[in-house]
Amino acid sequence: MIIDLSQIQHEPKTFYLWLPEEWWEQDVPGDQIQGLYQPVDACLTIARLGKRFMVRGNLRTVLMLQCDRCMELFGRELEGEFHLFLEPVQKKQDEEEEVELAGEEMGIDLIPGEEVELEQIIKEQIYLSIPMKTLCKDDCLGLCPVCGANRNIKKCSCHLTQGHPAFQELRKLL
Ligand SMILES: [Zn+2]
Numbered sequence: 001m002i003i004d005l006s007q008i009q010h011e012p013k014t015f016y017l018w019l020p021e022e023w024w025e026q027d028v029p030g031d032q033i034q035g036l037y038q039p040v041d042a043c044l045t046i047a048r049l050g051k052r053f054m055v056r057g058n059l060r061t062v063l064m065l066q067c068d069r070c071m072e073l074f075g076r077e078l079e080g081e082f083h084l085f086l087e088p089v090q091k092k093q094d095e096e097e098e099v100e101l102a103g104e105e106m107g108i109d110l111i112p113g114e115e116v117e118l119e120q121i122i123k124e125q126i127y128l129s130i131p132m133k134t135l136c137k138d139d140c141l142g143l144c145p146v147c148g149a150n151r152n153i154k155k156c157s158c159h160l161t162q163g164h165p166a167f168q169e170l171r172k173l174l
């Protein structure tokens with residue numbers, strides 16, 4: 001949903017979004033977020049504050065995450081509120097990078113022109129909501145580095161400390 005911000009004058013406007021599971025597309029393979037288990041339900045209110053716009057919203061979904069340790073997929077409920085500022089700017093091509101950095105520091109998203117895509121805001125907020133490390137559970141045992149078994153499910157009998165580390169690397173290649 002693309003919103004023309006010039007339409008928002010004295011009265012704030014509220015938008016409702018419902019994004020099906022298929023909406024989510026991975027930016028990079030191996031991303032922590034593998035998809036959605038439930039559609040995104042979101043509501044955003046945009047108000048004009050001088051030359052800026054204040055966005056307040058909330059969203060609800062269930063993320064499909066990949067555990068950093070055991071690589072299994074698991075669901076995590078996400079329900080939260082957020083707010084951010086948008087500032088439309090007219091900028092020259094070569095200034096682009098500098099302007100973006102300055103904006104990030106102040107917690108303001110600079111956008112080219114007066115149009116904003118709400119799906120993009122939702123996507124950013126979803127990325128901001130996940131931790132650096134995603135674990136299916138705090139005490140996830142991860143994969144055995146020797147045989148690759150998921151140690152949450154199966155106890156293997158590999159001896160992890162045996163041999164020179166170089167041989168273990170070699171075994172991985174074989
Ligand atoms: Zn895990």
Ligand SMILES: [Zn+2]
Nearest residue numbers: 144147156158
């Ligand atoms: Zn093993």
